[in-house]
Amino acid sequence: MTHFPIGLQPRCFALVPAAGIGARSGATGPKQYVTLAGRPMMAHTLDALSQVAALEATLVVLSPEDDLFEAAMPEFQGERAWVARVGGASRAETVSAGLTELMARGAQPHDWVLVHDAARCLIRPEWVLRLIEACAEDEVGGLLALPLADTLKQAEAGRVAATVDRRHKWAAQTPQMFRLGMLKPALMMAGDSVTDEASAVEALGHAPLLVESPMENFKVTWPADFALAERLLRSR
Numbered sequence: 001m002t003h004f005p006i007g008l009q010p011r012c013f014a015l016v017p018a019a020g021i022g023a024r025s026g027a028t029g030p031k032q033y034v035t036l037a038g039r040p041m042m043a044h045t046l047d048a049l050s051q052v053a054a055l056e057a058t059l060v061v062l063s064p065e066d067d068l069f070e071a072a073m074p075e076f077q078g079e080r081a082w083v084a085r086v087g088g089a090s091r092a093e094t095v096s097a098g099l100t101e102l103m104a105r106g107a108q109p110h111d112w113v114l115v116h117d118a119a120r121c122l123i124r125p126e127w128v129l130r131l132i133e134a135c136a137e138d139e140v141g142g143l144l145a146l147p148l149a150d151t152l153k154q155a156e157a158g159r160v161a162a163t164v165d166r167r168h169k170w171a172a173q174t175p176q177m178f179r180l181g182m183l184k185p186a187l188m189m190a191g192d193s194v195t196d197e198a199s200a201v202e203a204l205g206h207a208p209l210l211v212e213s214p215m216e217n218f219k220v221t222w223p224a225d226f227a228l229a230e231r232l233l234r235s236r
């Protein structure tokens with residue numbers, strides 16, 4: 001277990017990977033810029049994070065080729081709103097590059113980083129705060145997640161090969177909150193294969209804390225998800 005200095009008050013930074021292309025979404029451009037309830041999807045995400053006073057700053061990590069952000073997100077400005085065009089070919093690469101950028105901007109190993117998908121645009125400030133409060137005194141950190149409600153099937157060529165025991169199974173969401181000094185080496189060692197930060201930390205032998213979060217915090221992934229996200233955003 002890495003021990004971080006006692007007495008030094010850690011800060012919390014948000015890191016939003018937003019360098020994906022949204023291949024599964026069927027959108028013509030990167031899904032984070034698709035308009036939902038009158039604004040680009042990512043504007044809802046960043047707006048929710050901006051309402052969390054406990055966050056020192058939010059770093060959005062874009063693809064180096066991104067030429068949409070400034071025009072789409074004119075309100076993302078100020079001392080707490082940071083942008084870096086250092087995204088990579090995988091989510092893990094994007095997050096790793098973002099962590100390096102946070103360090104260049106003064107974040108310390110004992111500071112917390114909350115990694116949150118740009119594509120989880122239904123996030124609410126109170127859920128972020130719930131995670132921060134649950135993990136603040138924890139040795140490892142943790143993530144928002146949802147206990148599985150459905151029966152789980154293992155598939156083979158479109159048929160059920162087995163029914164998987166769903167007990168103790170949770171669907172991982174974001175934010176995922178870890179100390180910068182733990183997450184950075186964890187991602188370096190894990191490489192590109194991990195699909196979330198917790199997996200990288202688990203590979204080091206740690207057990208991240210599961211903090212229950214609603215289904216509403218889903219990730220816009222498939223074509224039908226846009227309409228659902230739009231309805232939910234408009235109903236708020």
Ligand SMILES: Nc1ccn([C@@H]2O[C@H](COP(=O)(O)OP(=O)(O)OP(=O)(O)O)[C@@H](O)[C@H]2O)c(=O)n1
Pocket residue numbers: 016017018019020021022023024025031032061087088089090091092094095117118119120219220221
């Ligand atoms: N190289 C990548 C891939 C993904 N992401 C980000 O990681 C989050 C979650 O990933 P996902 O939903 O898979 O987004 P995409 O990679 O864009 O979608 P797809 O896998 O369908 O192409 C998104 O906010 C996405 O922009 C990223 O920053 N860099």
Ligand SMILES: C[C@](O)(CO)[C@H](O)COP(=O)(O)O
Pocket residue numbers: 091117171172173174195196197219
């Ligand atoms: C991080 C994540 O959103 C947790 O569920 C998910 O693993 C991202 O996976 P994707 O395949 O990049 O969408």
